[in-house]
Amino acid sequence: MTITFRNETFRDDFTFRNSLYNIRRFPFPFDRDEYMYSVNMEPHVRGKKDSVFENLIDVDEHYVAEMLDRALVLKEDPLRCQALPHMMAAQWDTLELLMEHQAQDYSEHFTLTKNGDRWRWINRPMGIDDTFTFGDPSTLPYPPMEYITRQAQGDFCIVDQRDNNLWMDAGMVTTQADWSLDFDIGMNFMEWHGPVPLAHQIGVFDRALKFLLNLQQGKPTRRLNWTMTVNPRLDTSPENYHKWGPDRATVTPENVGEKMHLRVELQSLWRLPRSNAILFVIRCYLISFNELVTVPKWGRRLPRVLKSLPPEIVDYKGLTRNRPIMLDWLEKYDDGSPTSPGIFPD
Amino acid sequence: MLVAGIKSRPEYKGLDVDAHAKRHLFVLEGEGAQALIDQVGAKGRDFLAKSEILYLAAAAAPKAYDVALSALSPDVFWHAPTLQPLLFRLRACLDLARMGTRLYIAGTEGFIGQIMQVAMEYGIDYHSIHTEHRGSAARRVQCVHCKGITDNVTTSPFACTHCGLPLLVRDHYSRRLGAFQGVNIDAEEPGTAPAPEEMFP
Numbered sequence: 395m396t397i398t399f400r401n402e403t404f405r406d407d408f409t410f411r412n413s414l415y416n417i418r419r420f421p422f423p424f425d426r427d428e429y430m431y432s433v434n435m436e437p438h439v440r441g442k443k444d445s446v447f448e449n450l451i452d453v454d455e456h457y458v459a460e461m462l463d464r465a466l467v468l469k470e471d472p473l474r475c476q477a478l479p480h481m482m483a484a485q486w487d488t489l490e491l492l493m494e495h496q497a498q499d500y501s502e503h504f505t506l507t508k509n510g511d512r513w514r515w516i517n518r519p520m521g522i523d524d525t526f527t528f529g530d531p532s533t534l535p536y537p538p539m540e541y542i543t544r545q546a547q548g549d550f551c552i553v554d555q556r557d558n559n560l561w562m563d564a565g566m567v568t569t570q571a572d573w574s575l576d577f578d579i580g581m582n583f584m585e586w587h588g589p590v591p592l593a594h595q596i597g598v599f600d601r602a603l604k605f606l607l608n609l610q611q612g613k614p615t616r617r618l619n620w621t622m623t624v625n626p627r628l629d630t631s632p633e634n635y636h637k638w639g640p641d642r643a644t645v646t647p648e649n650v651g652e653k654m655h656l657r658v659e660l661q662s663l664w665r666l667p668r669s670n671a672i673l674f675v676i677r678c679y680l681i682s683f684n685e686l687v688t689v690p691k692w693g694r695r696l697p698r699v700l701k702s703l704p705p706e707i708v709d710y711k712g713l714t715r716n717r718p719i720m721l722d723w724l725e726k727y728d729d730g731s732p733t734s735p736g737i738f739p740d
Numbered sequence: 741m742l743v744a745g746i747k748s749r750p751e752y753k754g755l756d757v758d759a760h761a762k763r764h765l766f767v768l769e770g771e772g773a774q775a776l777i778d779q780v781g782a783k784g785r786d787f788l789a790k791s792e793i794l795y796l797a798a799a800a801a802p803k804a805y806d807v808a809l810s811a812l813s814p815d816v817f818w819h820a821p822t823l824q825p826l827l828f829r830l831r832a833c834l835d836l837a838r839m840g841t842r843l844y845i846a847g848t849e850g851f852i853g854q855i856m857q858v859a860m861e862y863g864i865d866y867h868s869i870h871t872e873h874r875g876s877a878a879r880r881v882q883c884v885h886c887k888g889i890t891d892n893v894t895t896s897p898f899a900c901t902h903c904g905l906p907l908l909v910r911d912h913y914s915r916r917l918g919a920f921q922g923v924n925i926d927a928e929e930p931g932t933a934p935a936p937e938e939m940f941p
Contacts, residue, residue, distance in 0.1 A: 586748070588748035589912050633884055643928050
């Protein structure tokens with residue numbers, strides 16, 4: 395299928411919008427009317443046609459605009475992309491995985507041709523046609539992870555596995571929900587999750603770590619995570635919090651439908667073949683409340699979920715200030731009818 | 741005492757002189773001198789002949805721990821005037837260090853963090869380093885916005901000494917940076933930062 399890429403922005407004038415097609419395929423993260431942390435992992439296998447699960451590395455109408463936004467972030471702050479020296483094999487693994495998936499599932503847009511170690515990569519939407527030697531970083535204009543993740547939607551962390559733990563040792567992080575790669579790089583699984591409330595106590599991270607240490611090659615896994623963002627801003631980094639924080643004070647009952655966005659991360663985890671590291675893809679999807687309530691099931695469910703949240707989660711996700719305005723507005727779309735199980739529209 | 745339960749902060753389990761080490765390198769700051777003196781009390785003086793002590797008096801200068809440490813007659817005792825030459829000397833020690841050398845660090849948290857950074861550059865596994873917190877609970881904090889580091893922060897919020905933003909000190913610690921994370925506290929409504937509160941005396 396040929397995708398029509400939108401010309402839009404995630405900053406300043408915020409012209410980002412979802413097409414009707416894209417609204418229907420949004421990964422709504424709530425499969426029931428309440429929410430609590432859990433190890434909500436499932437096999438990352440192909441799902442319904444016209445959903446974000448149709449292909450395992452999803453490319454959508456926002457691709458080109460997201461890559462332009464990433465390039466802007468990196469110009470301002472090169473520390474958003476870092477890799478510790480022992481991660482080079484994992485960088486090549488990552489390049490291979492992303493090129494193969496994009497070329498296989500979006501052949502109109504991407505082509506990968508291999509002639510031994512001599513590879514040719516064509517990215518038509520971005521006007522790239524490069525030939526390079528796999529395994530030789532000097533033949534690419536950037537180190538391999540940076541090269542390919544400037545051409546793939548989502549944030550990417552590569553975690554090394556040693557001492558029965560996972561270590562955040564490389565990443566490209568420009569569309570994050572308020573965490574800093576520069577601060578967290580080199581930390582182990584428990585350390586980088588340190589600030590998350592409640593989940594440590596109920597054993598979520600112990601179980602998740604045990605599960606991930608046993609992740610097998612060819613059997614990726616996934617989960618959804620979510621928060622809310624005022625304006626369709628991809629770069630909600632702590633580095634720039636003093637720049638985007640004031641947005642939170644601009645929400646009113648009149649503009650909440652347009653300004654407030656549900657931000658969903660489709661996180662997928664892949665065992666890498668050469669390095670035995672894990673590629674952690676954190677793909678961010680944004681949808682405004684106005685767009686979201688066009689799906690009646692989601693309009694009913696979201697206010698119910700928001701109402702049931704424990705206060706620690708409200709605080710951690712930065713929802714405290716605007717929750718009353720959100721609830722007042724959303725509750726108009728809840729007629730009290732029961733909702734069907736699962737995340738997909740009826 | 742330091743607050744417990746911060747997952748990303750190293751545990752400072754205390755100096756415990758390793759009887760099997762071929763050489764002991766003690767890097768001590770301020771009240772950290774007492775941690776070594778206590779070990780001599782508990783374990784006897786035998787290890788001192790194989791010990792090198794680098795000491796920075798810092799805030800504890802009036803207590804003259806340097807006299808007490810020197811009087812222990814270790815193989816080497818060196819008294820640093822400030823942190824910078826101490827780090828320089830430490831690098832020289834680690835350049836020459838042999839297999840079987842055990843590293844011990846005691847003092848304030850910011851000091852421990854900076855010494856561990858150097859040790860990790862030299863490939864020492866941080867698990868193998870003995871550390872003991874002594875003295876003030878002041879924190880070393882990195883501003884997440886400008887990346888500038890401020891030493892000896894005792895309040896939250898505090899004004900970043902580099903960019904001036906009022907920063908909340910989070911309970912999130914980076915071993916790589918040897919610092920806690922500071923995040924602008926009044927980003928949503930600039931000018932509304934609460935008064936600094938003494939949190940880390």
